[in-house]
Every structure is written in C-alpha cells, then in structure tokens.
Amino acid sequence: MPTFNLQTNVPGDRVSSSQLAADLSKAVSKATGKPEAYVMVSVTTDKPMMFGGTEEPCAYGELISIGAIGGDKNKAISAALAEVVQRHLRVPASRLYIKFYDVARTDFGWNSSTF
Numbered sequence: 001m002p003t004f005n006l007q008t009n010v011p012g013d014r015v016s017s018s019q020l021a022a023d024l025s026k027a028v029s030k031a032t033g034k035p036e037a038y039v040m041v042s043v044t045t046d047k048p049m050m051f052g053g054t055e056e057p058c059a060y061g062e063l064i065s066i067g068a069i070g071g072d073k074n075k076a077i078s079a080a081l082a083e084v085v086q087r088h089l090r091v092p093a094s095r096l097y098i099k100f101y102d103v104a105r106t107d108f109g110w111n112s113s114t115f
Contacts, residue, residue: 001066001108001115002028003040004081008059010089012045020088027084031077032068051095058095059085066108066115069100 004024021041029036051058061081063069069077077100082093105115 001038001040001064001110002032002034002068003042003064004028004061005042005044005064006059006061006085007044007047007049008057008085008089008091009047009049009055010045010057010059010091015043015045015089017043017045020084023084023088024081027080028063028077031073031080032065034065034068051097056095057089057091059089059091059097061085061096061098062101063098064101064103064108066103066105069102074100 006024021043024041024043025036025039028039028041049055049058049060063077078098081098082096085091085096086093108115
C-alpha cells in the first residue's frame with residue numbers, strides 16, 4: 001500500500017506525467033520491497049511553489065507506507081525517488097523534499113475496511 005504523492009512547480013506540458021508516475025511506481029516498489037500491485041502514485045504539476053526563495057524547479061513528495069520505511073532505509077528510498085524526479089523533471093535532488101509516514105494498518109483504509 002505504499003502511496004507516493006508528488007507535487008512540483010514544473011509545468012505539466014514539459015512532463016510525461018504517465019511515464020513519470022510509472023517510473024515512480026516501480027521505484028517505490030523496488031525500494032520498499034512491496035509489490036507494485038499495491039503501490040499508488042499521484043503527480044501534480046503546475047503547483048505554485050517556492051524553495052529557498054526562488055521559483056526554480058522544485059518538488060515535494062510524501063511517501064506513506066505500512067512498514068518498509070524508516071531509518072537508513074529512507075536514505076535509499078530518497079535516492080531512488082530523487083533519481084526519477086531529476087530524470088523526468090530536471091529537479092535537482094537538492095530541491096526535493098520527501099516526507100516519510102510509517103502508518104499503522106488500522107490507520108489506512110482500503111477495500112471498505114483497513115489493512
């Protein structure tokens with residue numbers, strides 16, 4: 001159930017959002033060890049954003065997962081996601097923040113119930 005939500009100020013007409021989402025989905029699956037069948041990814045472009053006092057390309061992501069994240073694992077996940085973001089959006093890793101949420105099974109709904 002890993003879910004990765006990405007927001008960026010990069011204009012949507014410069015991005016293949018479906019290919020970016022596909023590559024992020026694969027990266028999340030591989031980095032967390034969770035089956036891609038349970039990975040969800042959303043991408044929002046054209047978001048008004050400022051990082052470090054400038055409107056140069058930047059991005060913010062949130063990765064929510066039940067386990068499979070935390071500690072040193074987050075460094076590897078961050079590197080994997082930053083590589084995809086940099087390749088598709090030309091956003092340097094230094095202009096990307098990622099927030100990690102490790103949630104309890106009871107705090108994430110799915111299929112009319114929770115995990």
